[in-house]
């Protein structure tokens with residue numbers, strides 16, 4: 197039978213005040229001995245509640261090797277890892293009502309090294325979903341993002357009718373599928389942040405100009421496009437994800453296109469791995485891979501040198517989740533003048549920006565549990581490597597890192613989407 201933590205025996209300590217062994221004085225704490233460090237009783241009910249959930253099973257498989265702790269980005273700025281979550285839950289902590297429930301960014305670095313395949317990318321969404329269903333208090337900033345997404349179709353709370361307003365400032369034609377009335381080669385899913393956020397707009401405009409220069413036959417959905425919902429799913433709102441997926445799939449199905457190109461890694465993950473489970477059937481590419489396909493044509497257009505030291509931040513949902521590490525680097529290397537430097541934590545061991553798994557909407561909450569934001573840790577790393585530019589290819593990251601550069605006093609570090617760097621080099 198499970199016994200509460202108050203019944204766990206305290207550790208016994210023995211210590212000789214005066215002790216000399218073979219002429220060596222080891223008095224006091226030098227000879228301190230602890231009784232065997234084990235817990236005699238466990239409250240396994242709370243662990244069982246997690247492992248009984250579909251998706252939660254693997255938390256039981258942890259055998260405490262701590263490989264995950266060394267790579268978890270949250271532990272690097274706080275006190276967190278699958279091993280610690282397993283141990284705490286095993287010792288009676290109720291994960292469903294713990295702040296720990298909201299700290300995992302589902303970055304997948306722990307799963308990469310875990311010999312037992314303890315899968316936080318399934319465990320955390322499963323527990324969060326149940327917690328949301330049971331009415332557990334969701335951090336207010338996350339709750340607001342859920343509500344804005346449900347009401348407006350995007351987590352920024354912007355009106356749906358304004359979703360294509362950014363196209364007015366781009367300077368080249370951007371066709372809306374509804375108006376075009378014909379099949380296209382590429383359906384470009386723009387995404388919420390590129391559609392609404394001012395810095396996201398910059399990347400969207402850059403992409404539109406690049407596509408036009410390359411002669412890509414493309415169209416966008418405009419007001420028919422809704423947020424992909426994947427981050428809301430990972431944060432526990434599976435119902436909201438399913439609703440958005442249904443609406444998006446219906447919109448996609450109205451038009452004929454050969455392939456879809458997406459601006460963001462989260463959308464890429466959603467459309468490649470999650471939407472097919474709901475009946476979607478189309479080929480999707482992240483913009484970096486799509487542009488690499490056009491590199492022969494693109495390269496001669498990159499005329500203006502960008503004589504800067506550039507480092508690249510691997511987005512978790514492009515890299516670890518979907519195995520794309522090379523395309524962004526190929527694009528950066530194609531820009532004349534760019535000196536590409538790698539940070540220590542890169543590629544498979546890339547450091548999370550803190551925006552995944554709902555973290556995008558949990559910055560204030562996370563800050564209360566860590567010594568600094570993950571985005572702040574990352575911009576410090578970029579600055580430590582002497583970079584002038586931190587290059588990204590995820591719409592969550594530009595604003596996150598620009599804020600972090602300011603708050604850590606690294607204002608001179610420029611944060612740019614690869615699209616912006618390509619566009620700048622093309623425009624001369």
Ligand code: SF4
Nearest residue numbers: 258261262264279310
């Ligand atoms: S790496 Fe896996 S098995 Fe090892 S402590 Fe972490 S979760 Fe447990």
Ligand code: SF4
Nearest residue numbers: 268300301303304306
């Ligand atoms: S998925 Fe990432 S943030 Fe979550 S526990 Fe694993 S390493 Fe830490």
